Amino acid sequence: xxxxxxxxxxxxxxxxxxxxxxxxxxxxxxxxxxxxxxxxxxxxxxxxxxxxxxxxxxxxxxxxxxxxxxxxxxxxxxxxxxxxxxxxxxxxxxxxxxxxxxxxxxxxxxxxxxxxxxxxxxxxxxxxxxxxxxxxxxxxxxxxxxxxxxxxxxxxxxxxxxxxxxxxxxxxxxxxxxxxxxxxxxxxxxxxxxxxxxxxxxxxxxxxxxxxxxxxxxxxxxxxxxxxxxxxxxxxxxxxxxxxxxxxxxxxxxxxxxxxxxxxxxxxxxxxxxxxxxxxxxxxxxxxxxxxxxxxxxxxxxxxxxxxxxxxxxxxxxxxx
Amino acid sequence: xxxxxxxxxxxxxxxxxxxxxxxxxxxxxxxxxxxxxxxxxxxxxxxxxxxxxxxxxxxxxxxxxxxxxxxxxxxxxxxxxxxxxxxxxxxxxxxxxxxxxxxxxxxxxxxxxxxxxxxxxxxxxxxxxxxxxxxxxxxxxxxxxxxxxxxxxxxxxxxxxxxxxxxxxxxxxxxxxxxxxxxxxxxxxxxxxxxxxxxxxxxxxxxxxxxxxxxxxxxxxxxxxxxxxxxxxxxxxxxxxxxxxxxxxxxxxxxxxxxxxxxxxxxxxxxxxxxxxxxxxxxxxxxxxxxxxxxxxxxxxxxxxxxxxxxxxxxxxxxxx
Numbered sequence: 001x002x003x004x005x006x007x008x009x010x011x012x013x014x015x016x017x018x019x020x021x022x023x024x025x026x027x028x029x030x031x032x033x034x035x036x037x038x039x040x041x042x043x044x045x046x047x048x049x050x051x052x053x054x055x056x057x058x059x060x061x062x063x064x065x066x067x068x069x070x071x072x073x074x075x076x077x078x079x080x081x082x083x084x085x086x087x088x089x090x091x092x093x094x095x096x097x098x099x100x101x102x103x104x105x106x107x108x109x110x111x112x113x114x115x116x117x118x119x120x121x122x123x124x125x126x127x128x129x130x131x132x133x134x135x136x137x138x139x140x141x142x143x144x145x146x147x148x149x150x151x152x153x154x155x156x157x158x159x160x161x162x163x164x165x166x167x168x169x170x171x172x173x174x175x176x177x178x179x180x181x182x183x184x185x186x187x188x189x190x191x192x193x194x195x196x197x198x199x200x201x202x203x204x205x206x207x208x209x210x211x212x213x214x215x216x217x218x219x220x221x222x223x224x225x226x227x228x229x230x231x232x233x234x235x236x237x238x239x240x241x242x243x244x245x246x247x248x249x250x251x252x253x254x255x256x257x258x259x260x261x262x263x264x265x266x267x268x269x270x271x272x273x274x275x276x277x278x279x280x281x282x283x284x285x286x287x288x289x290x291x292x293x294x295x296x297x298x299x300x301x302x303x304x305x306x307x308x309x310x311x312x313x314x315x316x317x318x319x320x321x
Numbered sequence: 322x323x324x325x326x327x328x329x330x331x332x333x334x335x336x337x338x339x340x341x342x343x344x345x346x347x348x349x350x351x352x353x354x355x356x357x358x359x360x361x362x363x364x365x366x367x368x369x370x371x372x373x374x375x376x377x378x379x380x381x382x383x384x385x386x387x388x389x390x391x392x393x394x395x396x397x398x399x400x401x402x403x404x405x406x407x408x409x410x411x412x413x414x415x416x417x418x419x420x421x422x423x424x425x426x427x428x429x430x431x432x433x434x435x436x437x438x439x440x441x442x443x444x445x446x447x448x449x450x451x452x453x454x455x456x457x458x459x460x461x462x463x464x465x466x467x468x469x470x471x472x473x474x475x476x477x478x479x480x481x482x483x484x485x486x487x488x489x490x491x492x493x494x495x496x497x498x499x500x501x502x503x504x505x506x507x508x509x510x511x512x513x514x515x516x517x518x519x520x521x522x523x524x525x526x527x528x529x530x531x532x533x534x535x536x537x538x539x540x541x542x543x544x545x546x547x548x549x550x551x552x553x554x555x556x557x558x559x560x561x562x563x564x565x566x567x568x569x570x571x572x573x574x575x576x577x578x579x580x581x582x583x584x585x586x587x588x589x590x591x592x593x594x595x596x597x598x599x600x601x602x603x604x605x606x607x608x609x610x611x612x613x614x615x616x617x618x619x620x621x622x623x624x625x626x627x628x629x630x631x632x633x634x635x636x637x638x639x640x641x642x
Binding site: 145150155159164245253254 | 451452464468471473474475477478479480482483485486487490497566569570573574575577607608609612613
């Protein structure tokens with residue numbers, strides 16, 4: 001009988017899940033519309049039903065090892081979702097406890113950057129690494145820090161909030177209510193804000209002058225950069241300058257072997273990796289120079305959260321791996 | 322027979338050592354003049370002889386569990402001292418290996434901030450804590466980071482270099498060759514530089530105008546602050562502003578339960594703790610607010626390095642504690 005972990009990625013619109021074996025192979029997947037359930041219990045029952053349908057339709061018989069769930073504001077230490085603004089459920093949700101009652105298996109909860117770090121360690125490019133940092137560059141910037149072979153959750157379960165390291169006290173307004181947080185510069189949204197600042201500051205010609213703020217995304221900026229658009233290239237350089245400087249500070253703090261980048265902005269390849277690496281090296285203390293790799297995550301972006309949440313099961317539950 | 326750890330603190334002028342039991346009790350201490358030995362082997366033989374004299378003169382019979390050594394640029398992972406500018410020995414010194422040959426006991430090496438962190442965990446105010454940060458505010462600023470109950474050494478053994486986090490790319494010149502490192506502001510030397518900047522910038526009356534740069538130290542600035550000297554008070558506020566901001570970033574990274582301050586500048590008590598705490602809280606993300614303690618180390622400053630190096634033995638060697 002095959003042992004599988006269930007990986008679940010709860011998003012604001014959809015919740016995706018997969019049955020993942022201990023080698024990271026996806027043996028089946030499905031989804032549930034998060035937005036359709038204003039009641040968390042009804043949502044979890046519907047989710048459990050969908051998972052059961054998937055398992056009973058599978059060719060092989062499966063035994064569930066455990067459940068890993070990635071959710072915005074997911075707290076590993078408490079097994080909760082706390083005040084997630086993009087989900088239909090308010091306040092503090094005792095997610096692990098509620099779903100354990102339904103599925104009678106151990107349930108682990110975390111956020112997407114922590115799950116990605118564990119996924120990278122169990123299935124991806126960080127296999128065998130004891131010290132590394134995962135950076136997710138999506139709407140915001142998330143961080144997952146691994147030291148001595150374990151994820152750093154911190155005292156309250158909120159470690160890795162690298163996106164809220166301050167880069168400029170008078171800087172851009174952040175969703176957290178403060179100014180100048182790293183993620184207002186280094187994220188898919190951050191580079192969009194940079195493009196608009198550059199369009200305002202300079203008179204350089206650019207195709208990006210024909211695109212509205214709400215239509216623009218990191219992918220379009222990447223496409224224009226490939227065509228040699230100077231505003232797009234400047235935006236990547238500026239983003240790498242700010243990100244690289246903070247990563248140098250992170251290296252001084254935890255001296256990782258590698259830093260992995262994942263998510264929309266990381267898909268821009270050399271356009272984001274080259275300036276980030278350049279400015280990080282420029283800011284590094286001599287003892288770290290040319291030692292820390294910056295590399296793309298080896299997790300498939302589309303499935304990173306499902307893989308990562310299942311990796312939590314394989315890594316953290318007794319008897320795993 | 323009493324089991325003891327030998328704690329050794331190698332400094333540029335003197336090397337101090339102590340016999341420390343597993344409760345942190347100092348059962349005897351001695352010292353050797355570091356500067357008198359241009360040959361490391363001769364130095365280690367002299368040190369070993371002094372230790373043996375101490376042991377043979379002790380009332381009780383002792384068994385040595387192991388040796389912990391704190392040294393500038395001490396690297397735990399390699400057991401070396403690497404390019405320490407203030408010691409008589411050049412290049413990379415295989416300290417652990419050399420001393421193990423002489424004393425035939427396990428020898429562990431680290432730097433002062435890491436040793437202080439372990440000392441705090443084993444003997445001081447961090448007993449039972451799994452996540453905390455130690456900051457030493459001496460000539461420079463050292464950091465020791467503990468996550469999941471273990472010290473973070475990092476991939477190359479150089480984690481915790483918080484003193485070299487950049488606070489201003491155009492800032493003060495640092496001994497590391499860069500500009501704007503935290504320790505050029507937040508350290509016993511840093512606050513002295515701040516006093517001189519403030520004396521130059523303002524016309525405020527101050528007793529500090531009668532003291533030369535080389536005569537001034539953190540203790541004198543503290544004394545003047547107690548008398549209400551505005552330059553001294555402004556200097557502490559400015560130091561706390563810069564230190565507090567970086568500590569908020571450190572909290573975002575590793576979410577510690579507490580941050581301990583130790584060393585010359587930390588002895589200024591409320592004058593340094595109050596502004597540091599104030600500015601840290603001001604910069605913290607909501608989830609961390611009013612949760613992270615900033616407190617003085619409970620290690621006796623004069624003996625912190627000897628205690629810390631012996632704590633390394635009690636914590637890291639099999640069968641300890």
